[in-house]
Amino acid sequence: MALSLVKKAILANPHSLRKNVGVFCNAARNHWNYQYKPGPYPKTMAERQAAAKKYGLSIEEYQPYPEEMGYGDYPKLPDIGADSKDPHYPYDLPYLKRNFNEPFHVASEIIGEDRFNISVKHRIPLWQQWTWFLGVMFGSYMLYRYLDDYKIGRPVVAKQYPQEGPHYMFCPK
Amino acid sequence: MLFMINSNKMFFFFTLFFSTLISISSNSWLGCWIGLEINLLSFIPLITSPNNLLNSEASLKYFLTQSIAPINFLFSILLKLLMLNFFFHDLFSIMINSSLLMKMGSIPFHFWFPNIMEGLSWLNCFILMTWQKISPLILLSYYMNINFISIIMIFNCIIGVIGSFNQNSIRKLMAFSSINNLGWMMSSLMISESIWKLFFFLYSFLIMIMCIMSYLINIFFINQLFNINLNFFFKISIMINFLSLGGLPPLLGFFSKWMIINFLIMNNMFLITFFFIMSSLIMIFVYIRIIYSSLLSYSFKFKWFKNFIKYNYIMIINFFSLISLSGMIFSTFFFI
Amino acid sequence: MGNLLGSFNARNVNLNMDDKPTFDPQEGFSYERKPREMIAKEEDLISARIPPKYRDYCAHHLLEYQVCRYKNVPLMYKCAHEKHAYLNCEHQDYVMRMKEFERERRLRVRENRLIGVA
């Protein structure tokens, strides 16, 4: 439907295409949104199978969200941030690290590469990192405080200024 | 603007204006009463129209309420004349104040006000909401029971908000918003008449903008705004003026409210201020619902239907919204 | 590395860098010491806008250096001679401060020995 609308509009007035491209995009988007709405929550085994097939998953990995969450039959995908996905795999859409027809995670907009990586695995745990960093900073601060009492300077007295009284040289008058 | 052609209407407009002047400038209560009666009798011909049943109904209702109020007014002033007893000072003032509250359509005698507004055209609504309130308010200021009126003020604000909360009819909504503003007006009257004058002027200015805009696009209900395809500047104008009416800070409507809040706080009337501010918060919510339907809603718009508005009206409306925005300048210079 | 430690050697008499000498200037000398004299005039220093920090006993060299800089803009390297003279004077001043330090240290050690602290 959307496509025919667009086609008609282009044929009617090609120059208006640029101006109204937002309208067309919106019309098209609304259409697609309607089609991609998740179905009702699958209750029987057959429904589960159909839903798994719909989202391109095998029945073992397919698992819907609990019914009261209102996501319908949308699959519960594992919580893997885009940053933890393999960067070298030849994805269809490398900038999203996603293959064609692969379902999005429900929270995909907040676990993208530009956001927090929820499945991050540090080689060194975070508390250890804090301990290392703060320990070194604190340790060097304590050392600094301790060594503040043992300053080394040149063996000289304060600079002599004429207005601070007479100063004498080391030779007879 | 039909009344400019109709000579009868011109005459009744003349008496409408002058009756108010009579009542507020006379130095006896009887003269005030005469002014009120002439006011009633000159407004009724203005709102009747032979073609519209609703108008006739409204005029009849208006006649009934507005005749009962001055009768009681007359009654109470005569009673006061007869019984010169200062012990009953409070109760006399309550009686006179009640009849005036009835006259201006305030709580607790406000029930006629939205009903009659529903049957009027937008220009008559404007007169009813602004000019018709001058003489009762001024008379109220002559003989005011502060305790009574303070309670009435608070209830005006609350009922005005609660009544307008669920309204679909814009005229009723404006009626309730007018009741809400009546609370502010009474409080300003309590403080000083010059503040009241300024507040009343700004309020009637904003109401005028709203009435003229609704008159131009012929809108009476909120759901009509969903379907209408308006000019962008018109939408912006509606938005700015409604927000101004609700009292959003940088705009003109806030300036008048700010003055009143300032003086109320200086006079240690914190409870009243609290109720006023809270009610105007909800009032803004109500106005935003209208703005929302007219401005932000997208789905039901008739793309092929364009509301045609004459260019000079647009100019006027843009000028109005410019003045609404000028509240920033006013409020900058007010307290410096 | 003895030099690096510098004032560290005087810690046992609680003497640090940039301390002021506490003893009488003549103490421990068999002869009368020659006083140092300020050659540059205060008015000249003020008119040349030399900061107080630099108004020491070598200020006359500094004044000459400033005059030379003013004359030779922007070829400042022509003032190498004046700069050298000034730095030499500062060097002598520094050496004198070092001597004062050593004298102060020895006097303190001597005093401690006399009152039997250490």
Add this chain to the structure above:
Amino acid sequence: MHQKFSICFISFFFLFFFMLMNLFMMIYFIISNLTIMIEWEIISFNSISIVMSILLDWMSLLFMMFVLLISSSVIYWKKSYMSSEINLNRFIILVIMFVLSMILLIISPNIISILLGWDGLGLISYCLVIYYQNVKSYNAGMLTALSNRIGDVMILMVIAWMLNYGSWNYIYYLMFMKNDFFMNVISIMIILAAMTKSAQIPFSSWLPAAMAAPTPVSALVHSSTLVTAGVYLLIRFNLLLEDMFMLKILLLFSGLTMMMAGISANYEYDLKKIIALSTLSQLGLMMSILSMGYGDLAFFHLLTHAMFKALLFMCAGVLIHMMNDNQDIRMMGGLSIFIPVTSLCFNISNMALCGIPFLAGFYSKDLILEVTMMSNLNMMVLYLYYFSTGLTMFYTIRLMMYLMINDFNLMSVYNLYDEDYIMLKSMMILLFMSLISGSMLSWMIFCYPYMIFMSLNMKLMVIYVSLMGGMMGWLVSKMNIYSVNKFLMMYNLNMFFTLMWFMPNLSVYGFNYYILSFSKNLYKNIDMGWSELFSGYGMFNLIKNYSLISMIYQMNNFKIYLFSFVFWMLLIMLMILV
């Protein structure tokens, strides 16, 4: 792009002209000891005046001259480097705005106009870091912007605190209000702001991340503009900061920054990151000498460092161009044979960086180290200074071994060419400057020369540590794949040093994890829970129900209504009569 007057050339011309103007003015100002302050009062109310003021003295003019010289040659260089860029105009405009906000920062003695320049730097640096629009540079830009935001907030708070004095011309209050409590708070905030901008230790993770920007931007940002803004601010505030406790902390932190960056640079294989970390190390040097009270030395080092660091980045840009956009130093090698002129520039700037005598860096760095040695010093700081000096030599020699001596490892088909004369010409300007600027400045700006007097060993200590560092660098560059296994023996320690003391991790994950989980709980319990029930939805329902009830009253009979009014009047009358 190849027409005669491209935007690059025009910008170059104007910036260069402006630079010359500044140069002559600087010489005049410095010799007549002149300071000009221009003040325009914008608004004044209630004893507070907001003024736009400009302070011209030899310091601001000299700094402006250096900024303009570097930016003009970088922009000229860009004509070749960015020649295939489609949005070149946008890029040039961004860079010029960057330079302008830096100049605004330099010439303003007023904290409000400093904030304008400061925020301008932050915003435009963000725009420039995310210039290559991909996720990596977006993340780097966000890290840069948010780290700098802390400093912006500090400056904003300084504005709020300075309201107490009725004017924001801080320059008048530095001596006068020194012992005031407010001024102490202000100075702490200023120090924090400078630490974010100059990437000192808790905030240093953004500086290597900002390498996602195009190389000319790096050349500009990391040499003279963005990162030196903090140092410059502290130089301006130096009078106030003397003898403050916070300054001692700054001394320690900047010393640690110096060491941290030096160590990390040795672990790094990314060409630009090595240079960025060396910038960080030099910034630490400037900050620490500043916090010992020698503002002029910090300024001196800032200027000379700007020259050779810009040149270093420009050479790195040329190399990246030739290496098919590859930045890994393991791929490069033997460059001195293929591209002798660029290698010359690279080596000279690198040598200047580690302070080989009579190049630009020698005059400032040697002076700083000797002045440090001459002062009454904490041993920890002494150690940090000399160790970091050794580390500078360490990573410089390592980098040079990788680039110049080792074998070329990239591809069997390659095209290393040294005939890009636009780049070479602009590099020659900076090459000349990094040869002479140290000597020139040391004659020019030190009206009151420093006298250095120390024993031979102390004098030679710089050379000792440099030689040791160079030796280590040579050894490390010989490292092979099996040597890497040695790292596994102390894995955690090595990760600690490699990852800049875990700072990038900690400033991203270390904070965000806790904050995000807290905000998730808030969202779940407050926004979607109680708050929704009580304020949003609940309040609406409540008022709606009241409204319905009031509507029931509204819908009554007209007769009853009128009757009730009359009844009310009768009631009151009865009260009167009875």
